[in-house]
Structure formats: structure tokens, C-alpha cells
Amino acid sequence: MECVFGLVGNGFAIVAADTSAVHSILVHKNNEDKIMVLDSHKLIAASGEPGDRVQFTEYVQKNVSLYQFRNGIPLTTAAAANFTRGELATALRKVTSFPTLSYELRGVRNPYSVNILMAGYDKEAGASLYYIDYIATLHKVDKGAFGYGSYFSLSTMDRHYRSDMSVEEAIELVDKCILEIRSRLVIAPPNFVIKIVDKDGAREHAWRQSVQDVTTASV
Amino acid sequence: MSIFEYNGSAVVAMVGKNCFAIASDRRLGVQLQTIATDFQRISKIHDRVFIGLSGLATDVQTLYQRLVFRHKLYQLREERDMKPETFASLVSAILYEKRFGPYLCQPVIAGLGEDDKPFICTMDSIGAKELAKDFVVSGTASESLYGACEAMYKPDMEAEELFETISQALLSSVDRDCLSGWGGHVYVVTPNEIKERILKGRMD
Numbered sequence: 001m002e003c004v005f006g007l008v009g010n011g012f013a014i015v016a017a018d019t020s021a022v023h024s025i026l027v028h029k030n031n032e033d034k035i036m037v038l039d040s041h042k043l044i045a046a047s048g049e050p051g052d053r054v055q056f057t058e059y060v061q062k063n064v065s066l067y068q069f070r071n072g073i074p075l076t077t078a079a080a081a082n083f084t085r086g087e088l089a090t091a092l093r094k095v096t097s098f099p100t101l102s103y104e105l106r107g108v109r110n111p112y113s114v115n116i117l118m119a120g121y122d123k124e125a126g127a128s129l130y131y132i133d134y135i136a137t138l139h140k141v142d143k144g145a146f147g148y149g150s151y152f153s154l155s156t157m158d159r160h161y162r163s164d165m166s167v168e169e170a171i172e173l174v175d176k177c178i179l180e181i182r183s184r185l186v187i188a189p190p191n192f193v194i195k196i197v198d199k200d201g202a203r204e205h206a207w208r209q210s211v212q213d214v215t216t217a218s219v
Numbered sequence: 220m221s222i223f224e225y226n227g228s229a230v231v232a233m234v235g236k237n238c239f240a241i242a243s244d245r246r247l248g249v250q251l252q253t254i255a256t257d258f259q260r261i262s263k264i265h266d267r268v269f270i271g272l273s274g275l276a277t278d279v280q281t282l283y284q285r286l287v288f289r290h291k292l293y294q295l296r297e298e299r300d301m302k303p304e305t306f307a308s309l310v311s312a313i314l315y316e317k318r319f320g321p322y323l324c325q326p327v328i329a330g331l332g333e334d335d336k337p338f339i340c341t342m343d344s345i346g347a348k349e350l351a352k353d354f355v356v357s358g359t360a361s362e363s364l365y366g367a368c369e370a371m372y373k374p375d376m377e378a379e380e381l382f383e384t385i386s387q388a389l390l391s392s393v394d395r396d397c398l399s400g401w402g403g404h405v406y407v408v409t410p411n412e413i414k415e416r417i418l419k420g421r422m423d
Contacts, residue, residue: 089277089280131254136277136281139254150252
């Protein structure tokens with residue numbers, strides 16, 4: 001029931017993600033940050049299998065840093081999004097050749113099961129949001145969402161979104177979406193983190209918590 | 220649901236008098252959910268050859284990148300653009316390379332050959348070419364498209380009439396298919412100019 005969604009406003013992009021780390025029926029923690037800061041002006045909100053989510057987004061982050069070290073300038077958001085799509089597309093059909101139990105010499109394919117919303121700000125292009133799903137479909141969007149929460153957040157955004165929203169209006173819309181998810185999704189995640197990227201950089205904007213982690217000191 | 224119907228698509232190309240038209244829908248979906256209404260399915264290879272790719276969107280993007288790469292290499296080596304027949308053979312070869320793990324796309328290729336003679340063809344996901352003299356279709360709405368084109372097509376139409384015909388055929392076909400639609404993208408190509416138009420149809 002991972003919920004990730006985002007939208008582009010006037011000179012900024014906002015992404016919100018739930019913060020539950022779930023394994024079957026157990027909630028391991030409810031303050032897991034699923035939005036990684038890729039570099040000074042890029043955010044990557046990822047949802048999917050936890051191992052793949054962390055490993056793949058870290059891999060992208062390190063490669064984006066490497067480009068900056070080697071070339072002295074940062075990648076544009078579009079370039080980073082296309083790099084991410086390329087890695088997902090390559091992994092999608094890669095066949096690792098180790099023997100499996102069924103005597104086949106060709107092993108199983110190992111695509112990454114991660115859905116990604118990449119938000120960024122570039123001086124020339126302004127704020128942008130890229131939708132990259134786990135089978136490497138890339139599309140530049142104004143609003144995007146993944147997971148069961150997308151059925152509620154996309155419709156809410158379709159109703160209220162305008163392309164020139166201010167930060168306050170966008171946060172109001174994000175809160176409307178979170179309220180919708182909380183009230184209509186059967187196993188709704190209790191907590192969300194909201195991050196924003198604009199000309200001043202990528203940073204955490206707010207948390208929306210309805211359940212706090214219990215610390216041992218209170219026992 | 221078949222993997223070819225995962226994203227939803229509709230592409231059609233028609234032959235006119237020394238011109239051709241190629242059109243596609245604009246929906247990008249994930250099964251029942253619509254993600255975007257401005258997805259580009261038709262790409263220009265060069266001024267006289269266009270390719271429209273229907274099927275799984277990730278393979279549409281990968282295949283397009285590979286084809287542009289191969290054509291740019293051809294341009295560097297041969298110092299000229301590829302003929303549409305040659306390009307169609309290239310696409311067919313690239314698709315058959317992946318015979319046992321294919322790209323899940325069905326391309327529609329349209330171009331102006333020697334003496335401005337229009338050329339259209341389509342192929343399946345493993346590169347079986349199907350040449351036609353009148354029209355070719357592909358995508359989730361292909362069956363409706365076959366019917367609409369057969370009814371509305373006549374030979375030797377001029378550019379303007381061809382645009383009207385292909386637009387009506389596309390819009391009426393995607394209206395019967397829930398996985399494609401949200402407008403249309405039409406390119407009408409004559410020896411002198413390329414006219415690109417966006418259609419507004421039933422936005423559902």
C-alpha cells in the first residue's frame with residue numbers, strides 16, 4: 001500500500017511519499033524516508049520492493065555524483081531521468097547466466113521492482129517531474145502517482161490542479177490527497193513526508209504524522 | 220490482459236497522391252489507469268520517413284532510441300538518408316534479432332520513396348513485414364481501425380482530404396476502445412512540407 005505522488009507548480013516541484021516500512025502484516029517502522037535527495041536540485045521518490053528501492057536509488061545517486069565529479073557540472077533533470085530509465089531498461093531484459101535448480105543454464109531475469117517519480121529544478125527548463133515505472137516507461141508529467149493511493153491522489157489532483165500553483169496552494173492540494181488516501185484506502189499509511197525542489201534546492205518540507213514511533217524511554 | 224494491451228495504443232498510416240499521413244492516439248495508460256494524455260508514439264526518422272510504434276511503451280522508447288542510433292550511423296557512413304523500404308527492412312531485422320525475447324511493439328512505417336512515391340508498411344513484434352497500397356493499422360484499436368479505414372479510404376486523395384479521412388478513421392476507432400484515445404496526433408507529409416496537427420476527440 002505504498003503511496004507516492006507529486007506535482008509541478010510555479011517554479012517548484014513537490015513530491016510526497018508514505019513512510020511505512022511494511023513486511024507482510026508487520027509494520028517495521030513508520031518513519032522510513034522514501035524520498036532520496038539525488039543532488040542539490042533533484043529528488044527521487046521511489047516505491048516498490050524495499051531492497052531494490054534503496055539499492056537502485058543509491059546506485060542512481062552515486063552515478064549522478066560521479067558525473068558531476070568527472071565533468072564539473074551537474075546533470076539536468078531530464079538527463080538523470082533518462083539515465084535512470086536506461087538502467088531500468090537494461091536490467092529488464094538482462095539474463096544472468098548461472099545454473100538454476102531446474103538444470104537451465106540461463107538464470108532468471110532480474111528487473112528492479114521500483115517505481116520512481118523524479119523531481120528536479122534546472123535553470124533553463126524550470127521545475128519538472130518525471131514518471132518512471134518499473135518496466136522503464138519514462139514520461140514527463142505535471143502530476144503523477146504510484147500505488148493504490150494513486151487512484152485517490154490522481155483524481156484529487158485532476159480536480160484541483162493548476163499549472164501555476166503557489167507553494168501554499170500545492171501543499172493544500174497535497175494535504176487534500178493525503179486526507180483522501182487516509183479516509184478511503186483500506187490499509188492507509190499513517191505518516192507521510194513531503195519534499196520540495198525549487199531554485200533554492202531540494203529539501204524536506206514537512207511531515208504529516210498521525211502515528212508517532214514509541215521510544216523505549218516511555219516504558 | 221495481454222502484455223500488448225498494457226499501455227494501450229492506436230496507430231494508422233494511409234497513402235495519398237504523392238503524400239502520406241500517419242496518425243496515433245495520445246493516451247499512455249497502465250491497464251485501466253490513464254497516466255498521461257500527451258504521449259508521443261510517432262517519431263520522425265528523417266524528413267521523409269516516419270515510424271509509429273504501438274504496444275508496450277517501454278519497448279516503444281527503447282526501440283525508437285535504437286533505430287535513431289542506427290539511422291544516424293547510416294547517415295554518417297552513406298552521407299544520405301535511408302529510403303523507407305530500407306528502413307523497414309532494418310526495423311524487421313532488429314525485431315527478428317530478438318526472436319525469442321521480442322520487443323513487444325508493432326511498428327507502422329510510412330515514408331516517401333523515390334519519385335515521391337508514398338510507402339507504408341506494418342509488421343508484427345518479430346518483424347514480419349506487411350506491405351500495403353492503401354492503409355496499415357496497429358495497436359489495441361486495430362480491429363476498429365481496419366473497419367473504419369476500409370470504409371472511408373479511397374485512392375489518390377490530396378493532402379487535405381487525406382488528413383480529414385485519417386482523422387475521422389482514427390477518432391471513430393479509438394472511441395470504441397477504452398485503452399486508446401485522449402485525442403490524436405496526425406502528421407501529413409508531402410514532398411514539400413510536414414504538417415503536424417493535434418486532434419481533440421472524446422477525452423475519455
